[in-house]
Amino acid sequence: MSQTGFSRFNQWxxxxxxxxxxxxxxxxxxIRLARNxxxxxxxxxxxESQAETTLARLEETLQAIHDRWHLDFYRLAEVSPLERQVLxxxxxxxxxxxxxxxxYQAVAIDPRESISIMINEEDHLRLQVVLPALSxxxxxxxxNRVDDALEEHLDFAFDQKWGYLTACPTNxxxxxxxxxxxHLPALVLMRQVxxxxxTLSQLGMVARGLYGEGTDALGNIFQIxxxxxxxxxxxxxxxNLSVVAQQVVGSERHARQHLAREAGVxxxxxxxxxxxxxxxxxxxxxxxxxxxxxxxxxxxDLGIVPALSRASFAQLAVLTQPGFLQLKAGRALxxxxxxxxxxxxxxxxxxxxxx
Amino acid sequence: MSQTGFSRFNQWxxxxxxxxxxxxxxxxxxIRLARNxxxxxxxxxxxESQAETTLARLEETLQAIHDRWHLDFYRLAEVSPLERQVLxxxxxxxxxxxxxxxxYQAVAIDPRESISIMINEEDHLRLQVVLPALSxxxxxxxxNRVDDALEEHLDFAFDQKWGYLTACPTNxxxxxxxxxxxHLPALVLMRQVxxxxxTLSQLGMVARGLYGEGTDALGNIFQIxxxxxxxxxxxxxxxNLSVVAQQVVGSERHARQHLAREAGVxxxxxxxxxxxxxxxxxxxxxxxxxxxxxxxxxxxDLGIVPALSRASFAQLAVLTQPGFLQLKAGRALxxxxxxxxxxxxxxxxxxxxxx
Numbered sequence: 001m002s003q004t005g006f007s008r009f010n011q012w013x014x015x016x017x018x019x020x021x022x023x024x025x026x027x028x029x030x031i032r033l034a035r036n037x038x039x040x041x042x043x044x045x046x047x048e049s050q051a052e053t054t055l056a057r058l059e060e061t062l063q064a065i066h067d068r069w070h071l072d073f074y075r076l077a078e079v080s081p082l083e084r085q086v087l088x089x090x091x092x093x094x095x096x097x098x099x100x101x102x103x104y105q106a107v108a109i110d111p112r113e114s115i116s117i118m119i120n121e122e123d124h125l126r127l128q129v130v131l132p133a134l135s136x137x138x139x140x141x142x143x144n145r146v147d148d149a150l151e152e153h154l155d156f157a158f159d160q161k162w163g164y165l166t167a168c169p170t171n172x173x174x175x176x177x178x179x180x181x182x183h184l185p186a187l188v189l190m191r192q193v194x195x196x197x198x199t200l201s202q203l204g205m206v207a208r209g210l211y212g213e214g215t216d217a218l219g220n221i222f223q224i225x226x227x228x229x230x231x232x233x234x235x236x237x238x239x240n241l242s243v244v245a246q247q248v249v250g251s252e253r254h255a256r257q258h259l260a261r262e263a264g265v266x267x268x269x270x271x272x273x274x275x276x277x278x279x280x281x282x283x284x285x286x287x288x289x290x291x292x293x294x295x296x297x298x299x300x301d302l303g304i305v306p307a308l309s310r311a312s313f314a315q316l317a318v319l320t321q322p323g324f325l326q327l328k329a330g331r332a333l334x335x336x337x338x339x340x341x342x343x344x345x346x347x348x349x350x351x352x353x354x355x
Numbered sequence: 356m357s358q359t360g361f362s363r364f365n366q367w368x369x370x371x372x373x374x375x376x377x378x379x380x381x382x383x384x385x386i387r388l389a390r391n392x393x394x395x396x397x398x399x400x401x402x403e404s405q406a407e408t409t410l411a412r413l414e415e416t417l418q419a420i421h422d423r424w425h426l427d428f429y430r431l432a433e434v435s436p437l438e439r440q441v442l443x444x445x446x447x448x449x450x451x452x453x454x455x456x457x458x459y460q461a462v463a464i465d466p467r468e469s470i471s472i473m474i475n476e477e478d479h480l481r482l483q484v485v486l487p488a489l490s491x492x493x494x495x496x497x498x499n500r501v502d503d504a505l506e507e508h509l510d511f512a513f514d515q516k517w518g519y520l521t522a523c524p525t526n527x528x529x530x531x532x533x534x535x536x537x538h539l540p541a542l543v544l545m546r547q548v549x550x551x552x553x554t555l556s557q558l559g560m561v562a563r564g565l566y567g568e569g570t571d572a573l574g575n576i577f578q579i580x581x582x583x584x585x586x587x588x589x590x591x592x593x594x595n596l597s598v599v600a601q602q603v604v605g606s607e608r609h610a611r612q613h614l615a616r617e618a619g620v621x622x623x624x625x626x627x628x629x630x631x632x633x634x635x636x637x638x639x640x641x642x643x644x645x646x647x648x649x650x651x652x653x654x655x656d657l658g659i660v661p662a663l664s665r666a667s668f669a670q671l672a673v674l675t676q677p678g679f680l681q682l683k684a685g686r687a688l689x690x691x692x693x694x695x696x697x698x699x700x701x702x703x704x705x706x707x708x709x710x
Binding site: 340 | 620621623624627628630631632633634635636637638691695698
């Protein structure tokens with residue numbers, strides 16, 4: 001897979017479009033289903049021949065359902081390191097999938113980048129559907145149909161008592177993890193986010209950073225997901241998560257109103273400065289850009305600075321990432337070149353200048 | 356003197372207009388002459404009756420030459436503390452003159468605020484002429500003529516050997532101090548300013564901060580003046596200071612070119628961010644405003660950010676000062692109100708918005 005052939009990945013994904021229910025706070029909704037093939041060991045215990053068998057069988061299956069789901073199959077060994085990095089930055093695959101060696105790993109992705117299937121990550125197959133805003137039911141609906149299509153061709157490991165069998169016991173049962181990606185700048189500013197997350201954990205939910213477990217909440221973006229997948233039906237899990245997401249959205253809205261009322265000019269100063277810097281800086285690191293974009297988004301939502309009219313916050317957040325930048329540039333860039341291009345692209349997006 | 360009557364002082368002074376020789380680096384040129392009345396002790400040794408006599412005699416004299424020089428006379432006891440502060444901020448009087456008690460202190464100022472006469476500061480009379488840019492000869496020419504006019508009415512303490520007698524021996528001789536106010540952001544950025552000032556002191560010159568002896572070089576603005584006034588004629592001193600000023604200007608220009616060449620995008624980033632913050636911040640402290648204005652001025656001179664078209668750097672620097680701001684507002688402001696008004700006025704000046 002040449003870099004040119006992969007150029008479809010230098011566009012924004014459907015899930016980043018920033019429209020839909022609670023879309024000012026909920027960036028995206030994601031359903032992930034873990035599935036394994038019966039009569040084959042889990043990926044970490046596969047020998048070479050078994051790994052190749054798994055890979056070949058899944059490739060065949062995806063070929064068989066291609067007319068319906070348009071999932072293009074890429075062996076990661078044939079994907080450049082830069083392209084793999086972009087897949088992670090766009091949340092189409094997990095960081096774990098692209099860790100070397102990637103000889104038996106693959107991914108299948110649809111043209112809108114809403115559906116992706118990771119092959120030989122922790123499980124043989126992980127199906128992911130991501131949609132914009134708060135749309136867990138819609139994402140589940142799509143995931144369920146793709147899962148059905150796959151099951152017509154594959155025999156998944158399933159136990160009457162335990163449900164879908166998975167490499168890690170926390171995924172047993174439905175094999176489902178659902179998550180919403182939320183932007184919580186006001187809760188962070190008011191130092192209330194830890195308290196909100198404590199409440200979440202009591203409800204069986206967990207909050208993580210931008211790129212999942214063990215990563216920082218860059219740009220005040222968090223992923224909230226169900227911690228276990230056993231004991232309830234998919235619909236029950238989704239209902240619970242939707243309710244929790246709505247509560248978090250309510251807390252964030254409340255915090256924003258409080259800030260606007262109490263912090264007044266100090267908040268306006270902070271977000272206006274962030275806007276001033278983003279529209280003028282010639283050098284921007286990824287972390288600084290994301291931090292300032294988060295403040296500008298808050299300010300735009302509160303009507304203090306111009307709205308983000310040309311790109312959604314999610315799009316701008318991905319635009320800050322080093323891999324995506326280099327795919328945009330069409331070549332490898334040194335750190336200073338990246339910081340310059342990042343500043344230029346963000347400036348152009350915010351000001352609506354011609355590229 | 357009511358605040359309303361003093362409202363002429365909420366305008367910019369002629370010396371701030373930012374035009375003339377080397378005006379991108381030299382903000383102003385100043386001549387100050389120290390004079391004392393014969394047969395009266397120096398101000399710090401005057402008794403009440405003598406102090407009143409001095410004051411009355413000088414008021415009379417200024418009245419006598421009013422038709423020619425239009426110097427309006429203000430007893431500082433009748434000037435509000437806020438108005439006194441503004442006189443200092445505009446460099447029309449020294450900080451020492453307005454220190455309480457001000458019972459026998461006065462000032463006379465012409466409408467363009469080019470000429471000011473401090474009464475009962477360290478000496479009975481200190482005549483100051485300030486003009487924009489590098490214009491020491493012109494300032495000396497004006498000062499000399501006002502001095503001649505005063506001498507038609509007053510008998511100054513003068514000794515054939517020591518020249519004009521002054522309260523402090525460093526002012527003996529011509530009684531003259533000449534200075535130029537220079538903006539040296541590139542020399543400061545390149546950490547070369549200390550070296551330049553060491554050279555100055557070897558030439559009998561001294562560099563001080565924005566508001567004279569013992570003050571910081573806020574906004575990278577320095578005053579360079581002759582250290583002694585004895586042993587040379589006024590013209591010789593002025594010639595020497597002009598030559599030195601030109602050398603400093605040359606060093607600053609060289610440093611700017613070097614920075615533009617070597618620092619390139621990093622310099623552009625720094626000044627563009629300063630411009631972005633100044634045109635967006637809602638709260639600005641005096642120190643931050645002056646620091647950022649200094650960077651914006653450098654950037655404007657180098658063509659990186661828009662030129663300061665509506666106000667000169669000197670005007671903007673005075674606009675950052677707390678007293679002047681309150682005179683503009685027409686009332687006392689608390690610190691946050693000042694920081695807000697400062698941000699608003701600077702933003703409007705930089706963007707050319709209607710006030």
